[in-house]
Amino acid sequence: MGCPRRAAGRRPRSRRGLVMVQRRVKCMPGKRSNCAIAHVLDIVGDRWTILVIRDTAILGKRSFSEISASPEHIPPSTLTTRLALLVCQKLITKTPVAGGPGRQYSYELTQRGEDFLPVLVAMLQWSARHDPDSAVPRAMRQRLERDFIGVVESFRSLARLSHSEVVHRASGRIKLVLR
Numbered sequence: 001m002g003c004p005r006r007a008a009g010r011r012p013r014s015r016r017g018l019v020m021v022q023r024r025v026k027c028m029p030g031k032r033s034n035c036a037i038a039h040v041l042d043i044v045g046d047r048w049t050i051l052v053i054r055d056t057a058i059l060g061k062r063s064f065s066e067i068s069a070s071p072e073h074i075p076p077s078t079l080t081t082r083l084a085l086l087v088c089q090k091l092i093t094k095t096p097v098a099g100g101p102g103r104q105y106s107y108e109l110t111q112r113g114e115d116f117l118p119v120l121v122a123m124l125q126w127s128a129r130h131d132p133d134s135a136v137p138r139a140m141r142q143r144l145e146r147d148f149i150g151v152v153e154s155f156r157s158l159a160r161l162s163h164s165e166v167v168h169r170a171s172g173r174i175k176l177v178l179r
Contacts (some may be wrong), residue, residue, distance in 0.1 A: 040119075043089050043091075044116075048072075048078055048082050051070065051074065052079065052082045052086060053091065053109075053116060054120060056107055056108065056109055056159070057114070057116075057155060058120065058155055058158065060158065062106045062108065063104065063105070063106060064080075086113070089112075090110055090112050090113075091116065092107050094106075095108070117155050117156055117159070120155070121148065121151050124136055124140070125145075128140070128141040
C-alpha cells in the first residue's frame with residue numbers, strides 16, 4: 001500500500017513534506033539537501049508532528065480521539081494530515097479497529113519510529129535543564145541525567161505495550177510507569 005498519488009491536471013499545495021490534493025496526502029520524494037538535520041526537519045519539523053509522535057510513543061495514545069484530546073489542541077484537519085505523513089514516512093502504522101462505530105484506527109510506532117525516541121528523550125532532557133517551568137517531574141529529571149539510555153529503552157518498551165498496559169489515569173492526568 002503506497003501513498004496516494006496526485007490527480008492529473010490538479011495543482012498541489014505544498015506543505016512541509018506534504019502535497020495536499022482534495023484531502024489526499026502524498027510523501028514528497030525530493031530533499032532540500034543532503035544535510036541530515038534538514039532531512040529530519042522535512043519530516044518532523046513543523047509545529048505538530050513531534051507532538052503526535054510524543055503522544056503515540058510516550059503517552060500511549062493510540063486513537064485519533066485520544067491524540068486530538070492532547071492539551072495542545074491539534075486541529076482535526078492538521079492531525080489527519082500529520083498522521084497520514086507519519087504513516088507514509090513509515091514512522092507509525094495505521095490499523096483498522098473492528099467492532100467500533102464508524103471508521104476507527106489504531107496508531108502505533110514502527111521500528112523506524114522507535115529509532116526517533118532518543119531525539120524525544122534528548123528534547124525532554126534539554127527542557128528539564130533549561131526551562132524552570134517544564135512539566136518534566138523531578139524524578140524523571142534525575143533519571144535523565146544519570147541514565148539517558150535507560151530512559152530511552154524504557155520509552156521503547158512502553159511504545160511496544162498495548163494501550164491498557166501503558167496508561168494509568170488518576171485525577172485526569174496521565175502517569176507513566178517507568179522501571
